[in-house]
Amino acid sequence: MEANKSSAPAVAAGRSVAPNFVTDIIDRDIASGAVQRVVTRFPPEPNGYLHIGHAKAICLDFGVASDYGGITYLRFDDTNPVTEDPEYVEAIQRDVRWLGFEWHDVRHASDYFAQLHEYALRLIEAGDAYVDSLTEDQIREYRGSVTEPGRPSPFRDRSISENVELFARMRAGEFGPGEHVLRAKIDMAAANMKMRDPILYRIVDATHYRTGNEWAVYPMYDFAHPLSDAIEGVTHSLCTLEFENNRDIYDWLVERLVDGQQPHQYEFARLVLDYTVVSKRKLIRLVREGVVNGWDDPRMPTISALRRKGVRPEAIREFTNRIGVAKANSRTDLALLDSSVRDDLNAVAPRVMAVLEPLKLVLTNLPEGTRTELDAPYWPPDVPGTGSRKLQLTREVYIERSDFAEEPSKGFKRLAPGRAVRLRHGYVVRLDEVVKDAAGEVVELRAHAFTDSLGTNPPDVKVWAALHWVSASDGVPMTARLFERLFTVPDPDGAEGDFLDHVNPDALREVRGYVEPSVLCDAPDTRYQFERVGYFWRDPVDDRGRDGLVFNRIVPLKDARSKQAADRAADAVADRVAGRAPHKAPGRATGGASEREAGRPTTRAEATTPAPEATRARPAKTAFDPAALSPAQRERYVTLAAEHGLGEHDAAVLAQNDALYDFFARATAAGAAPRSAATWVVQDVARLLKDGGAAAQGAQRLTPEGLAELTGLVDAGTVTVRVAKELFAELVETGASPAALVAARGLERVTDDGAVLAVIEGVLTEHPAELAAYRGGKAGLAGFFIGQVMRATAGKADPEVVKRLVAEALAGDRE
Structure with missing residues (x-):
């Protein structure tokens, strides 16, 4: 099959974005006169670094506006002062510009706080909003379930004057967080649980990085988002599919508060790459637990990491066009990204040896x-x-x-x-x-x-x-960093166990070699094709290492396997965009090329323990379709995803399994954070029930209250995840209290520098060969020492503390 017949619609000359259902909508709006000028926005929350998934949204938001002669606002959704930081604002602006886009203006949701407050007062005065004094747990209880309608709050019928007075006192800072919230008065029996009197404003006791302590109340995303769109004159508000259920509250607010032209929200499929995670929570764990060396580590999916790796913005823009804009979520093979990068570099990278x-x-x-x-x-x-x-x-x-x-x-x-x-x-x-x-x-x-x-x-x-070849006398010493997939399974989010269990230990390999001397005359940011090896460039952070230049491999050279994988990925994209059933290659599970197809084992065990093909391959997780659920399951799924913020996979599992859902509900009622509870229930509790026998008996000893206690210890930072895994096993075996076990056995997280340093000194003394190898240039052994320290402390040491102190100890050793 020819690759050019297996791709998303081509981008017409002079256009940034290939035709898709969004451009079809815009074409109709312009033809009908409903829209005179296209206005879009890219609205990131400044609480982290952008990743490859954001790149798709950026290219779409800015691209369609440019194609139609419109404008795009870069708006920072800074409505949560607890998590936001100017560092992220600067990083986001840098990433957007690097991708090749320029905004019409930079805006912040905080620019509109006064106007949003006025909108809230209008709702109160119209009888469409009220101040509720229920606790968070009571609000959750009163909201009902997917099978039962909600109950009205006893404060729902407060008078308009009382609501105005209470909201003014909230604004003045007279109450603490959780004492009151402002809720929309909609329908407590609505099928879409987002519409069961959603919270519009809450009290936050924190200093905002822009407005300081001017405000004691902050709008929720569902309130700020549509009204900020309206203030800016946004015509097409483009969101990923997880916000589909939020559209009802979006429209409800716009209809009541916006005169004249009203914005409309449209949802498109988010980008989900094989062998990758983009959850901010999981990316933070990768950084904090020392799996990677920061947000710009080239193994990460962040835009800053791709930039440091050597990928050019032209390649990312081409990649987003190749994957197209579809209406249903699905997975994308990494081979398609690699193919886009290779095609871009082929024409700009001089060949050297x-x-x-x-x-x-x-x-x-x-x-x-x-x-x-x-x-x-x-x-x-x-x-x-x-x-x-x-x-x-x-x-x-x-x-x-x-x-x-x-x-x-x-x-x-x-x-x-x-x-x-x-x-x-x-x-x-x-x-x-x-x-x-x-x-x-x-x-x-x-x-x-x-x-x-x-x-x-x-x-x-x-x-x-x-x-x-390279001349032995003229060759320039260099270190080459060879990057592979960060995970050994296509879907780390859906695989058994913790996602960190599937980290590829060989995702970074450093080798010492030589490069021809001509590169010394080139600009440091020159990309090369090392003939017969791959595409490389000099690492912009570690431009020169201890033993010469440092080169990052941007992408390997294309071979027959990678071409076949790219063709299959392009087939899948074309099927999604056209709404066709997926192609299926003979003898291959749908969902992306695997390491096995490339002739490499997916885990170390497989490298030495072959298994029959009939039982060895584990097919990649297929895309989840909520439409396949029963009405009751779909309501449950909506609640889990929209109200509790669960990921697609966890919400789907719980929606379809009554026993797991009941366990999850009881755990959250006992105080467990929903996302934490879902992770343990879907991965660990589900495995107990599935295994049967003694495991099932253990599940009977494990109570939701015990799990809530355990997740609370992890979330509070009292114990590490590794210790929590051991406590979970104890819970299953005996049903004992996790907090009591921690106190009795001294399992608290070790954060004292002195105690950790003593362990580090012992580890360095016990491993002289590895220490000598590190001194000789094998910088990757830093991870070995971190692992040994964590093992010596039985997993109790704070991973961030260990990483910092090991780095300091090794640096001091070199000096």
């Missing part, structure tokens, strides 16, 4: 000191581009160790004893001798150079391949 795992090759018939100057073009014939560089072919060069085989297997077509290969741009050479050390390790190859073979093959000599 680098050897990542060097093996010395001596051309024995060349005299010592021989230097043959070669003119090597930067570009292959099929890529437009001019220019070349001078290379010196010397008596000793490095080739890739993987390009040599002493006993070549069938199909190996590179260098072996007696074979001849061409050194790229240089001579044909024949391998005559293999030199080994005392341990039998190959340390050097010796070959004969056919000095009359420049531009031609020697007569009667079979040339097996052309190999890249």
Whole structure:
């Protein structure tokens, strides 16, 4: 199947966004005269860094406005002073500009606090809002369930004058958080539970980074969002599908408060990439628990990480167009992103040579000191581009160790004893001798150079391949960072156990090699294709390491497997956009290319323990369709997703399983945070019930109240997740109180620097070989030491404290 027949609609010349259902809506609105000028907005909350999913929304919001001659506002939804920070504001602006977009104006929801407050008063005075004095738990209880209508609050019928007075006192700061809230008066029996008198304003005791302590009450997202759209004159408010149920409250508010042209909300499918997580909570865990080295670690899906990795904004914009804009959520294969990056770099990355795992090759018939100057073009014939560089072919060069085989297997077509290969741009050479050390390790190859073979093959000599090389005397030492998928399973969110259980231990590999000296004359931000290896650029943070330049691999070179995976991903995109049933490749589970298809094991265990294909492959989780639920299940799903903020997978599991849902409901009633409770119920409680036998008996000893106590300890930072896992097992075995176990066994999280430093000192002393390797340049071993410290403290040490102190100890050791 041709790739160009398996893609989303092409982008017309002069357009940023390919035709889709959103552009169809805009076309109709313009044709009917309903809209004179398209106005969109990108409204991030400044409480974290943007990721690849945000890039899709940015490209759509800014792209459609540009295509139709309209404007886009960059609006910061800063309605929660507890979590927001100017650092994130600056980072978001930097990311949007880097992607190639410019906003009409920067706005903040806080710019409109006074106007939003006036809107709230209008609702009160119209009898459409009231001050409620129920507690948070009581509000949840009164709201009802998916099968039972809600009950009106006893404060629902307060007089307008009393509501105005109470709201004014809330505004003046006379009450504490939770004492009162302002709620819309809609319908406590509504099928959409978002419409059961949603909260519009709450009291927050925190200093806002822009307005200081001017306000004691803050609008909820569902209140601020539609009215900010109206204030800015937004015509098309584009949101991802998780906000679909919020549209009813959006329309309710707009109809009552907005005169003239009213904004409308439209939902599109969010971007879900295989082998990736984008949940802010999970990204924070990756950073805080030392799995990655910050938000811009190239293994992360953040825009800052992609930028540091070397991906260009042009590639991300092309990728968002390739995946298209659909109405149903689904998963996207990473191969499609890699393909977009490769296609972009192919035309802009000059070709140079680098050897990542060097093996010395001596051309024995060349005299010592021989230097043959070669003119090597930067570009292959099929890529437009001019220019070349001078290379010196010397008596000793490095080739890739993987390009040599002493006993070549069938199909190996590179260098072996007696074979001849061409050194790229240089001579044909024949391998005559293999030199080994005392341990039998190959340390050097010796070959004969056919000095009359420049531009031609020697007569009667079979040339097996052309190999890249670097001069041993002229090559520049460098470290290459080779990045792989951060997770070993396509859907870390839906896999069994904690998502961190599926982190790929080989997601970062650092190798020491050499690169040709021509790169020293280039700008530091030059992207290269290291011939036969992949696309690289110099790390902008660690431009020079302890042992030379540092290069990040942006993406590997395309091979047959990656092309097939990209084609399959493009097929899936075309099916989603066109609303067709998905293609199914023979012998492959729908949901994206797997590591197994690329010839690599998905876990270390699989590398040594093969299993029958019939039972080995675990199909990727298919996209969840709420329409497949019964009416009662759908109501439950809506409540879980919209009211409790659960992810699609967790909400779907609980909606369809009465036992799990009941356990979850009782746990939250006992005080567990909904998201925390859902994670444990869906992953751990569900496994107990599924396993049966003794596990099922353990589930009977495990009470929702006990789980609520356990999640409270984790959320409060009293214990680490690792200790919590052990406590959960104890709960199942005995039903004992987690808090009592923590107190009796001294399992509290260790945060004291002195105690952790003592453990670190012992770990460094016990592992002299690893410490020597770290000193020798294997920076990746920092993670090993962190793991050893966590193990030595039985998981009780605060991971952030461990990471910081290990880094300081290793830095001090180097000094």
